[in-house]
Every structure is written in structure tokens, then in C-alpha cells.
Amino acid sequence: MTSREQTTKNIPLLLIGCGGVGRQLLQHIVSCRSIHDKQKLHLRVVGICDSKTLLVPLDVFTMELDDAFLLEVCQAKLKGSSLLTLSNSGQHKVFSNPESMGKIIDIAALVPRSTGLAVIDCSASSDTTGVLTRVVELGCCVVMANKKPLSSSMEDYEKLLACPRRIRHESTVGAGLPVIASLNRMLSSGDLVHRIVGSLSGTLGFVMSEVEDGKPFSQVVRSAKNLGYTEPDPRDDLSGMDVARKALILARLLGRRIVLNDIKVESLYPEEMGPSTMSIASFLENGLPLLDKGIQERVEKASSNGNVLRYVCLIDDLRCEVGIQELPKNTPLGRLRGSDNVLEISSRCYNQQPLVIQGAGAGNDTTAAGVLADVFDVQDLFH
């Protein structure tokens, strides 16, 4: 064994975003200490940033935010407190907006020369794109659960991805499901991908399998909302824009130089029921029931062909689109029930039958686990 393996590798981490995924990530980091110790890996958290405040140890180069403090952050953020309230002890330095993003770049500019830095984006903001791009230029690694920086303009995307080995984003598609890792393995070994079809929204997966059973669309959407499966405004799911962002990320991975606007997206509600003209309550009560008949007719038509309807993303040589497709019952997508995600990938190696990856594609636990696996995976870039 060479000396390189005998010492513990130290990876400084800076977390942007303290919502459900960010908090869960901090908890995972703490609970994985013994696993990572065995692997001679230490994740040293040197900064946490919410939408207002960046909090760092007194000396970011030698100190870290300890585990007790990380768990305290989780508790406080869960209760809705700001990071500012945690900074009274004199044990940390605090930077408030608009200073905080500039400070992250300062840290990135100084830290990596010795040890490297991993910046983790668990926010849902499009404002982080500039910071992430800059820290990559400075030699840092970036791990994202945030889809926004990957769905901006082609120019921004190519700048951000200039050093692809230092960028990981498994949890942007299908939460922790090994979708991006598997696609990257295929692409790096020259396996030509012909077609991707996937159900990448647990919410819409649930809705489509429930209407298949004959339940009215309006009733199914309302139950989904009551079960906590939808966003506060269910139209954020029904618009298909979240799936479209995932489709864009997959298409760009395959080398397509397209933007969000190039994707044909089918919304499950008409424009006149949009948020600018109808309140959430009015949409649920008055809007939704008007859509029942149309959906029911499509379900019945598909069924008479022996098929089912699924809300999918479909990427092949000609198309990159998101919407309802009529699919054979007897396929992994056709058999899908409930809120699991499924991806079918057809390629040179997987030509007679597709490669299928299926499982829970949502939830803070699995999303944060995907982020942590990405961090583990970039460790060889740190010295």
C-alpha cells in the first residue's frame, strides 16, 4: 500500500440551500461518519448558506462546523429560523446578502490551492449559476440537486460544464436513482443511446395510474394534493415544466444543444386556468372538473387499443418532448403504479430490451443520499 491510502482524505464542503434536501444532507453527513472513517474520508463542512446568510467557522482553512452544530442548524431551519439566529455565539463568521455569494467565491479562490473545495447546491434557485460557474473555474467541484443551473442558456450550461469531471448532479433527475451515473457510464464507453422514455414525476405517475383505474382526474389531483404529493399549487406539477427541466438535463447529457423552449411540453391544464387568471382554490373547485371528461375519453381510447396513458419524457433522434403518451401495458412504463419513477434507455448494447432503472424518484432522504454519493465519487479529485 502506498502512503496515499494510509492518511485520511479531507474534503471541505460548502452547502448552498437549507431546505428539506440540504438539511437531510447535513444529517446524512453526520450519520455516515463511521462509514466514511472506514473509507479514510472526512467531509469537513466549512460553510452553510441559506437565501439570506452565509455562515462559516472563524477560520475556514483550519476549522469546520462540528456535527453538533450541523444538527442544530437542521433543527433551527426546520422550525423556519434563519441562519442568522444561530450566529450569536461568536463561534462563527456571518455574511449577509448581497455579500454572501461573493464570499463563497473568495473562499473558493483561496481554499482549493491546498486541498480543494466541494460546493453543494441544494437550493431551488437560478441565482446560483454564476457562483457555481466561477467556483468551477477556480478549480472546485460542484454537486447539484438544483436543476436550475443546468437548464439555463446553452452558453451558461457549457461554461458550467467546462470541466465535466468536477460537476455531478445525480439528484437532478429521479432523485437518488442512478440515472445520470448510468447514462454517463454508457456514454463514456461509446454505447450509442437511441432513445430514452421515462416517467420522471412521481406526482404525475400517481395521477396517471389512478385515472387509469377510472377515477375522475379532478378527484385524483385533489387526493394527490391532500397526500402531500403535489406542490402547494398542483399546477406546478400539472404544467409539466419540472419534467421538462429533467428532459432538458438528459437531452444535454446526450449532446443535444437545446434550451428549455425547444422542448414540446404538454400542460395538463389549459392556459385560461393558469395562476395569473385563477386562484388555487378556484382551480381545484371550478377548473379541474372541466378537465375530467377530456382525460376520461383519452384513457378509454387508449384502453380500447390495449394501451395505457403515461406522462413521460421522450428523447430520441428526432424528438425531445414531455407529455401524455399512449404506451403498451406490457412494458415497465405501462405497468408502473403509484409514484415510482421509471426510465427505459435503448442503445446499441440494450437494443432488444431497454436498460430499465426503476424506484422511488422523490423524497428528501433519497435525494440527499444521491448528493452524498456524488460527493463520495469526486473524492479522487482531492489531494
Add this chain to the structure above:
Amino acid sequence: MTSREQTTKNIPLLLIGCGGVGRQLLQHIVSCRSIHDKQKLHLRVVGICDSKTLLVPLDVFTMELDDAFLLEVCQAKLKGSSLLTLSNSGQHKVFSNPESMGKIIDIAALVPRSTGLAVIDCSASSDTTGVLTRVVELGCCVVMANKKPLSSSMEDYEKLLACPRRIRHESTVGAGLPVIASLNRMLSSGDLVHRIVGSLSGTLGFVMSEVEDGKPFSQVVRSAKNLGYTEPDPRDDLSGMDVARKALILARLLGRRIVLNDIKVESLYPEEMGPSTMSIASFLENGLPLLDKGIQERVEKASSNGNVLRYVCLIDDLRCEVGIQELPKNTPLGRLRGSDNVLEISSRCYNQQPLVIQGAGAGNDTTAAGVLADVFDVQDLFH
């Protein structure tokens, strides 16, 4: 961008084993040149070794076996020629057994100090374990499609895996299917795996789904042999030992300290029909038909319970076994048809429904693609 990204990374490769997978790997390396160029990666083949001969360029530190020669090797080996016949041009150095393995260690001892070396084992030999262990100690990376070095004693296994980041072996289980990569992601992020059930033999998958349709076992095994699905002696598949090796690799990945003998293996033929007492012809003609009734009864019993039979590996907290299991029809494993592999992984994150990975789990193309993806993945360990 730092200067590190501007120069092409050079990975010296030494291939052990020139059978179907090894030859396909050489072809993939050549056909992926433009993909790897774009990623600033150059795979420099500095040695090829078959069971008798090691062939290297005149100067292993500065030269490489060029693409035309690699393709020539593929052609020659396909025709059954030895590497020796290719070494007449005076362009290469040749080392014959028993010298060749020692020479690999010599190269490994000298090369990695500057650039690192990846040793690829595409053989099916258990004799490579010592060499692989030694080159890892010397700082090299090892990528295996060969299961044997991972299914030896615990002591050998732990020595070989002493530096886990430098060992990859995706193609030892399910060919190129992203099984090991996905499991490693789960383990490194602290997702506790409760249970793995998988159909990991395309041959036995085919056999079990055909007998489910009412065809006699003997007839199905004979067709599988005629279709080229089985080993020359089908008992090599029917014994379950190949699946047992895969189960051992998965169980050890989960931290089990067990050996091949600890795995309960169900053979699909009785001991008295073994290769030491019955010829292949006699087994096919006289032995196999005696097994039809037993299998048919089990199929019918399962069917009367609404279930199907699958030949699976099953690993949970209590068991690590390989054999026929009665499984519900309405699961990914129960629905499996033909020769695809399926793996269901249940864990903390995938608790209500398992994570499912499904697709072609055999074939030189996908197996070699899995090896190449592993090589691509260790690139960050090279300078």
C-alpha cells in the same frame, strides 16, 4: 479553468485476457478514440497478455501498441492464433510464461511513479489474483471482468480490496448493467441495504421462463444449448456456481465476510449426473429427461399458488443463497422473460418498492463496455 484540464490525460493500460471480452474491449478502445479525445483522455495500451504470452512495445514507458496493431490482435486471436505469431515484426517485446506475470509486476513497479497504470483482467483465470494484488500494492488501478479473483479466500479478497477506490469490477455481475456502481453509491451514502434478489444468469432466466410456459426442462435446456445461450457443457450453467460467484461478490460488497462454500447453492442436476460420471452427450440424452417431471411438478405447484419459479440469488440479513425461488408473478422478477437480468434492491431509501435494475446481462459488447466505463471512472486517480 486550471491548467490540469487543458492537457490530455494519458492512462497506460495493460490487458490480461484476449477472449471475447478482451478482444471487444480493444475494439471499443479504438472506436471510442474521438469520444475520449473530446474528454481529454487517451488510453495508451502498453501491454496485451494471453494465457501464454505478454506482448509490449519496445519501450513501455514512451510507446504504445497502436490502433492498427490492436485490431490486428483482435483478428488474430479470433482466428485462434497465439500472440506469439504477431511478434515477428521486431516492433514488440515478447515474454512467455512463466516469465510474463513477473514482467507485468516489473512494469507496474516502474510505470506508476510517473503516470499510473491500469491493469485490466478480462481472463477467466484464478491465477491472476496474485498479480492483481501486487500491482494494486504498487499503486496501480485494477479493472476486472474476471470473477475469480473476487471469489477467492477472505484473506486474498481483503488484500486485493485494500485500496477500494483503485479496484473496479462492474462487469463481474450482470455484465455492463450498472449494478456494482449503483450498490456502491447506496453504500457510500449510508443507505442501508436490507435485501437483494436477482436473476443474474441469462441462461437460467431463459430456462425458467420457458418451463413456465409448459415446455419440458430437457427440451428447453437443449434449445438453450443450440441457441448458444449455455456453456459448451450446460451443466456449467445448471450447477448454479456462476450465479454463486456473483452472489458472493454482491454479499462481500455489503460487508459479509464469507467464502463461496458458505453460500447455499441449488444445482439443477443431481450429483450422479455430474461431469465425472456422465459425458455431455449422455447427460443431454439420458440424464436431462429424468429431471423433467420434478421441474414440471414444481412449476405447477407454484402456478397453483399464483406464483412463478425463478433461479435467483437471494441475500438478506440471514441468508445468502442461490437456487429456485417461488416468487409472485406481479414483480419485476416474476414478469421476467427471456435472458434479461433483473436485480431488486431493498434498502432504507427503497423500502416500499425496491430499486430495480434490468437489462441484458450478458454479451461481449456490453461486458466490455462495462470494463471501459470503469476505466473511464478511475481516470481521476491518474495525474
